[in-house]
Amino acid sequence: MSKRVAVLTSGGDAPGMNACIRAIVIACEHLGYALIGYQHGYNGLINQEYESLSLNATHNLIQQGGTILHSARCEAFKSVQGAKDAARNLNTLGIDTLIVIGGDGSFRGAEHLSQYWPGQILGIPGTIDNDVAGCDATVGYYTAIDTAVSSIDKVRDTADAFERIFLVEVMGRHAGFLALNAALASAADYVIVPELFESEDAELKSIAAQIEARRQLKGPVSFIVVVAENVWPGGLSTLAERLSSQMQSEVRPVTLGHVQRGGSPVSQDRLLATKLGTHAVALVETDKNKVMVGEVNHKPVEVPLKATWENNKPLDDCSLSTMRITMNNRY
Amino acid sequence: MSKRVAVLTSGGDAPGMNACIRAIVIACEHLGYALIGYQHGYNGLINQEYESLSLNATHNLIQQGGTILHSARCEAFKSVQGAKDAARNLNTLGIDTLIVIGGDGSFRGAEHLSQYWPGQILGIPGTIDNDVAGCDATVGYYTAIDTAVSSIDKVRDTADAFERIFLVEVMGRHAGFLALNAALASAADYVIVPELFESEDAELKSIAAQIEARRQLKGPVSFIVVVAENVWPGGLSTLAERLSSQMQSEVRPVTLGHVQRGGSPVSQDRLLATKLGTHAVALVETDKNKVMVGEVNHKPVEVPLKATWENNKPLDDCSLSTMRITMNNRY
């Protein structure tokens, strides 16, 4: 009998989630599976809110940011009752496979559900933060780098015009992937990431030393520090004040914010999303279960859901050594 | 004898300032005038910091954000001594005409200088805020609208995904041009501008009423409020808190910040900058003095510098009536 598949998006939305949904629709159509989309993340699962997804839904979908299935947080789902309700609803619709597009929080939810529902659960990593172990990149990460980089390119115009110090905060939750790569790709002068952060004093000393060195060489200079969110105690304005007082200069903080979550996905995210979506559907008739479908070294892999949050995902060595040469960071 | 022209950029930088410098270089070359560029705004005038500008400087300049002459504030220039120093420096170099690209603060500086220097002074409006009377648009304004709009387009992706309320603060100093037009062009749901702002309570009541109306119609909805900077007492976070508590919903504030100042100028700014730059140079051998060169109804005009800040520049009627229809604002 033909398989019945359900898909939902959960957690922070990311560019490419729609491209992934599109690929899942097409791949299900290709293999003759029925497909529904649950709305509002796990809330839809609890409230049995869903829509049927067909090829009609896919036109002009690959290039849209956000997620047509909507996303949301769902406290209720963390309870036993929530998971049981979801399991009952999945059974009512005869769902064989549930595909969850989201980050590690979403995968924890999926693992929780699996205790109460015997069906197949597949994850696809979708978050701009890239903080999911077991895959080289998450869907949305490439676009977020580009968004951050083109914003920093703009900030540099005004930083140069005024020869001013700017702090630019980028997202990343508790990981430095986005900050490090956005800093490298925008030729920022310094970057602060949680993986390398030691102390406020050490960072300030290092930044100040480099600005001083440049000033002695060239006079007034622009200087851009990229700062990962959640790193600096007290936040960006605290850093701005301390640096300003230390350098006797104005320091302008810029928080890129939710702009980084949106936008039409860049090609690399569309490609990644399309590959992962089709690969997930290709697993429907296998016995793979409770795994995330990711890409490692340009090939699809399956990783136990638990490994996606239990394993550590370090910053890339090659990026770090490049940073040490091109940025003279203190790290 | 051939004329000697100087140019400087002053005040907040704006996309298209370089396109304007390029046009001035080419037009001076065309008419056989010598041209120098003063650096760091009026500071360069006081410190006699300048460079000769030739056609070599113009290659690939039209598309660059920022200003190759740099900009800066200059407190010293406001004093009598500052203006006298500048006058002496201009005379030393035999300058006939000084062209100042900037906003109304820069033009006040130019007017101040004119009391101590008898040469020709011409202004060109360059600021993203469009708050200069006597011209339809200032150089940089069109690009800033586009930057704000593409940021709000991105915010809408995530607002829709989460059906959330977002506040987006855009620049504009004390004017609502940027906020109003960015809101209209991004299909925002509400806009708060200084020209129309009445009271916090009135705005909150109006926003809440509209969100309620939509919720009753559709359930959870996204809602984007564009807020001009310097309008809301206490700033964006204060508004976010009050609205959040009133609506019993999360409200996310996004401050676009200095990103709005940078970026490659859009075509309309390149065209405006090029026209104004060439027109300013065309005035060099006339007796026009202490005027700003602007564009009104697609034609170049000259406006006394004083009129640029003494006259009121109201929001466009047609934009306002369009806003009333497409946004249901309370205004």
Add this chain to the structure above:
Amino acid sequence: MSKRVAVLTSGGDAPGMNACIRAIVIACEHLGYALIGYQHGYNGLINQEYESLSLNATHNLIQQGGTILHSARCEAFKSVQGAKDAARNLNTLGIDTLIVIGGDGSFRGAEHLSQYWPGQILGIPGTIDNDVAGCDATVGYYTAIDTAVSSIDKVRDTADAFERIFLVEVMGRHAGFLALNAALASAADYVIVPELFESEDAELKSIAAQIEARRQLKGPVSFIVVVAENVWPGGLSTLAERLSSQMQSEVRPVTLGHVQRGGSPVSQDRLLATKLGTHAVALVETDKNKVMVGEVNHKPVEVPLKATWENNKPLDDCSLSTMRITMNNRY
């Protein structure tokens, strides 16, 4: 009794047509009018193909290129029978007002229809070519300039790298608005437009003279000629061959093509479309008929449909004089 309005898009599609449809939907809702959208241009009128348009259709519509109502040519509509069929269909649905978004060909169609249908007909100028008299700009024109300019910016990168001569053909039908403004805004070296074109020999001589002058000054140089479509006899490749043989250099032709028709509209097109759409609906209960709603000097105007093609629309003087200074064209 409440008015019934119909809208259609006709002729070459242009970015901003959807923004215009959105504004019409909202304005009709605002005034309590019923609104339908005819599909596939005048074909929909003949075949009674239409859909009801409500606020639901407007979400995320402002930023979409193309037209959700589709467009098409329609030979049948030029006949008496075609117009009569359309009139009958309009009467069947009780339509009071038909709004046509398109270029002058579409307005001729509207005029033709008016001989057989007594209702109100309003036009809105929508074409990237800007070749509609009676308005400063047509919806789509601003975006097309930006698309052409960012393409030429890219071509310049490779032209500079190889110090090569490039020809870039831009659209415009039989008018030079797009070519002239794209050339000015991209700092192209030369532009050929139908309004100024004299003879192949004269153009070639002028181009060659300028390349020679630069080569003598600097050695190998890049050189970009922007060419309006339909100007050069034999097309771009003919010009490339002749110029190549004359300059003893490779000459690369690039035809931007239909890329210029698409894309998310830039802010200026979204604003223009929104203003014109709301203004058109504001005329529904007036006795204005057979007029196009345009914008002149930032104010809405109504122009008899016939005037849109019978009157001449010259290139802007200020752009031309700027061109003469910044491009050294032979004109």
Add this chain to the structure above:
Amino acid sequence: MSKRVAVLTSGGDAPGMNACIRAIVIACEHLGYALIGYQHGYNGLINQEYESLSLNATHNLIQQGGTILHSARCEAFKSVQGAKDAARNLNTLGIDTLIVIGGDGSFRGAEHLSQYWPGQILGIPGTIDNDVAGCDATVGYYTAIDTAVSSIDKVRDTADAFERIFLVEVMGRHAGFLALNAALASAADYVIVPELFESEDAELKSIAAQIEARRQLKGPVSFIVVVAENVWPGGLSTLAERLSSQMQSEVRPVTLGHVQRGGSPVSQDRLLATKLGTHAVALVETDKNKVMVGEVNHKPVEVPLKATWENNKPLDDCSLSTMRITMNNRY
């Protein structure tokens, strides 16, 4: 004694070449090496045309398209005399290491030079075509995909509006990387690449079958075929004619052309260029010679120059299987 390094860019320019030059400058500065840049590809080597490169050259360089060292073809260099002249010039300047940024043609030139010059020669893959074996991606390839995709996104707007068939030709020389990935990422309906092309008839039959199938389902539809350059005998217009006559429909050909070579590099190209540039400089004091520095599975590798053109570089399996599912191609 401190090392002396030279760098040149050769062959078709690609976005990211400047980012690569920047990284080489910074890495040389970091290690205390002297660095010069030869101009105009191998021509500069023969004519001893060069400039010293210092940190001053690197400001705002990472985001620029093209190459500040210029590129060119060089027939003379293929001769024994050309290579001997180059060797003599390198010796005159005491160069220890020559870094060549380019494609396989450039690497053949480097191999040729190595017969006459005993110094160290390092290659870095820079071409939009990605047709260099031994590395996952070439510098410029990511940007070219994005440029092609955003052009195809625009074409889709107008294709949808008119429900028309479009052919879009993308670059790639004799490889299908760019075409395949641009087609996948733009949700094109069909793609023709040299690696899979069988015969004109087979392709036409397959395309026609799919258009027919869609028409029967939906009526008029848009359909976009992405075609790699140099595949279709007679070129794009021949294909357009045959398809048009077969489908009884207009078919519009669009050739993206040199636009694909330019533009500010996207983040992934900036990162790749920066990593490869710094890694190449890290090899200067090793005995690695006549190798290309590439990235495989996110790690730097060194590949003998000869392997870059002698080995086959197939299309990625995962992309092909995704294509088979999402495009229904006949392959």
